[in-house]
Amino acid sequence: MGVPVEAELGKVGGKEDDGPAVEGESPYTDPAEAKEFVERTGCTSLAIGVGTSHGVYTSDPHIEQSVVKAIRDAVDVPLVLHGTSGVPDEQVAEAVKNGICKVNYATELRQAYTKGFMAYMAENPACFDPKKPAKEGMREITELVKIRMTNLNSVGKAE
Numbered sequence: 142m143g144v145p146v147e148a149e150l151g152k153v154g155g156k157e158d159d160g161p162a163v164e165g166e167s168p169y170t171d172p173a174e175a176k177e178f179v180e181r182t183g184c185t186s187l188a189i190g191v192g193t194s195h196g197v198y199t200s201d202p203h204i205e206q207s208v209v210k211a212i213r214d215a216v217d218v219p220l221v222l223h224g225t226s227g228v229p230d231e232q233v234a235e236a237v238k239n240g241i242c243k244v245n246y247a248t249e250l251r252q253a254y255t256k257g258f259m260a261y262m263a264e265n266p267a268c269f270d271p272k273k274p275a276k277e278g279m280r281e282i283t284e285l286v287k288i289r290m291t292n293l294n295s296v297g298k299a300e
């Protein structure tokens with residue numbers, strides 16, 4: 142149908158939207174399995190399990206860079222990192238250098254939005270127009286995205 146499809150293979154920890162959490166298995170995507178998966182599904186990009194986790198981290202995150210490289214060598218579609226919120230920028234930048242093409246931050250952006258929204262409502266408790274606190278939420282997101290884009294060297298690269 143000409144629709145780009147981003148698939149996720151392996152065990153990105155935590156919980157994505159309403160999907161079930163996967164626990165007790167190897168946290169890493171197997172490079173050979175990734176190759177076969179991409180070939181058989183024709184997905185246009187692939188999110189991989191390299192140690193990140195959806196949601197909020199309860200222990201220090203660690204990206205297994207050797208797995209990123211091995212999967213990069215095995216498949217030819219863009220690789221995606223999920224569960225990036227809370228991962229130190231240096232680790233993410235290293236993963237980008239090793240072959241990650243797209244980095245997903247969901248939790249951090251939700252937190253930023255909520256922070257702006259709540260701050261506005263605390264200052265303006267009589268407000269009943271959600272557009273006003275929503276604007277503050279978007280402002281917080283914009284600031285965070287600027288920081289992440291700068292730290293990951295992705296400013297000015299849109300085509």
Ligand SMILES: [Zn+2]
Binds near residue numbers: 149195223224
């Ligand atoms: Zn995911």
